[in-house]
Amino acid sequence: MKECVLVTGGAGYIGTHTAVELIAAGYDVVVVDNLSNSERAAVDGVREITGAEIPFEQVDCDDKAALAGVFDKYKFNSVIHFAASKAVGESVEKPLLYYRNNILSLVNVLELMREKGVRNIVFSSSCTVYGQPEVLPVTEQTPRQPATSPYGNTKQICEDILRDTAAAYGELYGIALRYFNPIGAHPSALIGELPKGVPGNLVPFITQTAAGIRPCLSIFGDDYDTPDGSAVRDYIDVVDLARAHVVAVDRMVGGKSRSNYEFFNVGTGRGRSVIELVETFEKVTGVEVPHKIVGRRAGDIEKIWADTTFANRELGWKATRPIEETLASAWAWEKHLRGMK
Ligand code: NAD
């Protein structure tokens, strides 16, 4: 019998790509999403790519009774918990929304897993837990820094909730994946990122500027202590990231976890600057991205990239998609969204 995975937040950017990779790996998938930051059509994209029947339940994970109905209706042994609010700036303005949504949804999922006998969970964490590290690249042993936003704090709190819960109940296994900066889209251009309003993240802003929707990209700072002065991040292709979830589920399902709670860096191991990314995008697509240098963005860190040795060895996973392909896929998705050739 095929194993089934419940994917919360499965209509979102990373959730849709992960659903595709789970199905390719032979899992069945049930998607739960409240559509607060996504559209039902995204799940149709997954259906089109995979040709699979994918049950979709429009349920809010904060509503435990409704979520219990999903646990009763379907039989699954693993959950990938993506459902969360993720805008750093908004979390500063509306901290309670973030604490309620991100923390309550995880607590509900964990309580239901215990009540219904579901064993395995993958949690979406973030490199934001490292803040600005003193030593680069960051390993999983690099200390976490006090969070600089309510959003970042929810990731730290949720990691701790998962750690403590897994420690207390021996039958429960959890893996937190600390994503670096996910970018790009599925090669089919049928699913991708759907930013609402003006994008805060770099790559959607680049693609919208290339499409003529935004007149000019602002590069936030060229006076950092980096090779070209612009900030450095570890940009991870969303399909590579999605595959990391599959191997995390495989690990727990296959009884390969070394302890009840584990956490891994999910990045490429290579830092790239903002200017480098813009120039690579222009080279790959042949489309100019009008840009100007402006001041630093408040709260930004200067540079971070992952040491992926532990994830590579323990998970047998490695990011493989070349940055050129990733940026081309982001552009193909933007053109698909805008009906451009
Ligand atoms: P996304 O907004 O595209 O996907 C999240 C999905 O969860 C959305 O479809 C949204 O409608 C849904 N959702 C939110 N609250 C919900 C709730 N209470 N009940 C049910 N559904 C709910 O975001 P994403 O980029 O795919 O991120 C997925 C996860 O990865 C999030 O936990 C996010 O914090 C984390 N993460 C994202 C990034 C990134 O840069 N994209 C980086 C690190 C970590």
Ligand code: WQD
């Ligand atoms: C990348 C770089 C910007 C837009 C955020 C969250 C983090 C994580 C991922 C979830 C930075 C620069 C950006 C623009 C620019 N999410 N930039 N012009 O800041 O690394 O991380 O998203 O956990 O928590 O903080 O990603 O894509 O916003 O920025 O110059 O218009 O691009 O200053 O150096 P960031 P980003």
